Amino acid sequence: LESHGLLETDKARRGSRPRGRLKGGLLSLRVKVLDPDPLLTRMVKPLEPLFSKTFVWLSLAIIILAAVTFASNIGEIHHGLVSLFGVRSLLVVWVLVVVVGAVHEFAHGLACKRYGGEVHDMGIFLIYFNPAFYCDVSDAWLFPQQSKRLIVTLAGPYLELVLWALAVLTWRIATPDSLPNSIALIVLATTGLKILLNLNPLLKLDGYYLLSDWLGVPNLRQRSFDYVGRCFSRLGGQPQEAATVSPRERRIYLTYGSLAILYSLGTLWFVAIRLGGLVPRFQAWGLLMFLALFSVRLRNRLRRLPFWRSSAARPDREAVKAAPKRNGRMVLAILAAALVGSMLVKIELRVSGEFRVLPTRNAEVRTEVEGLVAEVYVREGMKVQQGELVARLSDRDIVAELRKTEAEIAEKQATLRMLRIGTRPEEIAVAEKEVETAEARAVGSARRYREAGTMRAEKMVRQEAAVAKAEERLKYKRNTLERMRSLYATLLISLKDLEQAEEDAVVRDKELAEARGELQITRADDLAEVRKEMALAETGLAEAKGRLSKLRAGSRREEIEAMEAEVARRETQRRFLEEQLRLTKIASAIAGIVTTPERQLRDLIGQHVNRGDLLASVHRLDTVTAEIALSEKDVGDVAAGQRVAVKARAYPSLTFEGMVTSVAAAVRTNVATPLVKGASMMSPVPEEGGGDRVVLVTTEIENGSMLLKPEMTGRAKISCGDQPILAVLTRRLARVVRVEFWSWW
Known part of the structure; x- marks a missing residue:
């Protein structure tokens, strides 16, 4: 029992x-x-x-x-x-x-x-x-x-x-x-x-x-504490009452007691940290509040620890007094050696904080020309090298325009060569023949014009004579008609004779009108066709003479320069089209991983894109940047070049190594946890009491395995060099004394 x-x-x-x-x-x-x-x-x-x-x-x-x-x-x-x-x-x-x-x-x-x-x-x-x-x-x-x-x-x-x-x-x-x-x-x-x-x-x-x-x-807890306490007392050389403990119970007491002690000490440490916040906030009064609250909790916790409980299991005072004094001296010697060793032996100081992974360099693959997406060569998660094709735009219109421009360049270059060679003798001979032909045509046209004028004058003389003749004949017919009418009135002639006289008078009148009309037509004829033919012949002669003069003079330097400029303009157009054709093949600017969703990549085919539209994103992940949110209290020990070890929450069994590259120049306020999606890790403007004040420490991490992804989070430890064990254990307390206590006076 x-x-x-x-x-x-x-x-x-x-x-x-x-x-x-x-x-x-x-x-x-x-x-x-x-x-x-x-x-x-x-x-x-x-x-x-x-x-x-x-x-x-x-x-x-x-x-x-x-x-x-x-x-x-x-x-x-x-x-x-x-x-x-x-x-x-x-x-x-x-x-x-x-x-x-x-x-x-x-x-x-x-x-x-x-x-x-x-x-x-x-x-x-x-x-x-x-x-x-x-x-x-x-x-x-x-x-x-x-x-x-x-x-x-x-x-x-x-x-x-x-x-x-x-x-x-x-x-x-x-x-x-x-x-x-x-x-x-x-x-x-x-x-x-x-x-x-x-x-x-x-x-x-x-x-x-x-x-x-x-x-x-x-009573597992009490027994475990008592057993562990007796073990510590025996290590200190104090006599203990014999207790019957089975091997199974010994294993249970040691395991549970050790874990419970560590848990209790951890709880004390946590309470000290939480209550320690009263000191900087309320200074001297905060220190008194901290000591009062912490002493209550410390007393309750220490009473449960084996070091305190073991006193109940100790023998009476007489047995303790009878213990050899050398045991106490040994304990003091051990404590003194431990203190000296903690001041001489150095261990590595590490400070830790939350980190967030950023790609060292991102490349957004964008179009530089307008067109239809013909092909997409990559998929999500695919590794691409620098210069590797990501997509291709349709080049049909650009190719057609390029061929047209090349044909125009060939034409202009041929003309330029002709201008540089100059006029050949054969061309001058042909031009001279053309001048002779034009002169003969002009002479013939002038002769025909003169002949036409002579013929017109003669024709007018004949027609004027015909008009005078018709007038005389009409006058006599009219007189005869008057006599016939008088004779018919006296019935000296028949009606038939009268009508015949009237018909003859009308015919003569018509003949006069016809003669006058022909004369008027002849007078109106100004020989326009002949004069036009003569003018065309003279113009052709002038043109032929001009061409001959031009051929004899040869090519002008200004014409050659103008044609050279035209050829250069076409060449520029061709180079522009060739560049446009090259830009239809869209390549990655860096080596990395394609992070654009697969469905979005598939939907690009056949779509019309404008210049500057985003096609895909490539992240360079072989080397990544980690931003570490480090408390401003620890940043004094951090410098560029120090070694960093990080553990991502996605890969808790892996440790990634890196190096500190820079420490931010300003303190920020940590207002949101980086575990919340879409939340910013740090606020750009610190506010008093708005959150933990942190400094961003940037580090580069090798990521050859490609496991670290953008926006991953975890914990990072920065190795700040070797320091004495005592300094590492008391650095926080020393900071409070040197800063918070100093401000009271």
Whole structure:
């Protein structure tokens, strides 16, 4: 019984106190509220289905489904939590935490009650003034079956896990930003965190009791601390009482005790860092507040450590006094040697911070000419070399225009050669023949013009004589007609004779009109056709003489220069078209990886693109740049050229090496975590109290494996050189003393 801690001893009697409603200290106060046994007795039967195998299998299925949903939507959940948690939601979060905690404790009580135990103590546990429920199920230790004890301990976390699963599914089903969605988001966040804490066996919560029951070692924590304390005491030369410990228990005590000690020391360190923020904020008053709060926590923690607990297991004072003094001197010598060694032995100082990967150089493949995309030669993730073709534009119109320009150049060059050679004798002879022909044609035209004028004058004389003759004949016919009319009036002639006389008079009149018309036509004829022919002949003669003169004079220098300029203009046009043709073949400017999505690349074929349009992006990833957000408190030890080791969250098992290339000249404020997609790592303008003040440290990292991708994040460590161990361990404390304390005076 004593080995299991179930026998009342002097130590147990010394530790016993009269029970009341209030237990504990100021920072850990337990208040008994009620005796829940009658209530739990009434609740057991209606809630019996919760202990059935059907409920267990159904709840496991729900938990697995919720876990898959959570894993596939973890990014969205993170964004929702960042935007949800704030000052306005603190009251809701607090209420939900209290309610879920009450359900958790009732689950313990129901499980204990179902298997025959009694629960007479339930109340509120104030941990650092934060309320939480507790339920005393110590009767479960009286159960002979280990499985029942484990079920009682596991009932609370398991029910919380079911609530977490239901909250995840409710969040997924509910409308975003609605009240059920927000409540489910808060529940899944708070219950998830509580489950992790509850199942931590290094805390004296459900996980610890589960481990203790499973191992079959009651009071595991106290026994482990006592055993480790005795081990340390023996190392210091202090006599210890003999204790019977089996090899199995020895392994358990050493393992659990060592881990619990490290966890407690880590907790003390964390509390010191958190409470240490009071010192720079409130200076002297902050130091007093820090010492007051930290001493309370330090006292409670140290009392649980084996170094403190081992004093209870020490023999009486007489035995201690009888121990050889040389043991104490040995301990002092060891401590002094350790102090001297910490000042002489040097270790490497490393400072760490968040980093974000950037490509050392990005190349955006853009079009330099307008046209239709004919072919795309790359795909997403493909490695390309510098100058390798990425795409090709249609060149049909450019090729046609180029051929036309080349033909025009050939024509102009031939003309230029003719101008440079000059006139040949054969051409002059031909031109002279043309002049002679033109002169003969001009002489003939002049002769025909003169002959036509003579013939016109003679014709006019004849026609004038004909007109005079017709006038005379008409005059005589008219006189004869008058006589015939007189004779007919006296009936001396017949009507036929009169009509014949009238007909003759009309005919003579018509003949006169015809003669006059022909004379008028002849007078109107100005020999236009002949004069036109003569003018054309004279013009042709002048042109022939001009060509002959030009041929005899040869090519002018100005004409040659003008033709040379025309040829040069065409050559320039040809070079421009050749360059346009070359630009239709679009190549990568650097060697790297194509990061444009595959679908976007496929959709480019057949599309019309303008000059400057983006076709693809190529990132050079064989060497990447990492921006490290380093606290301004650590930047004093960093310099260019120092070695850097980084671990990306995507590849936690790999370490990438690099070198510091530069340290930013300005301090910035870290206002957003780089894990949030789309959030900036640093704010360009620091604001007092707006976040951690950081300095950007740039480093180049070899990435031959191409594993590091743009915008990846992780942690980086910068090696700042060797320093004494004591300086490394006390550098933060020294900084506080030299800066914060200095400012008080």
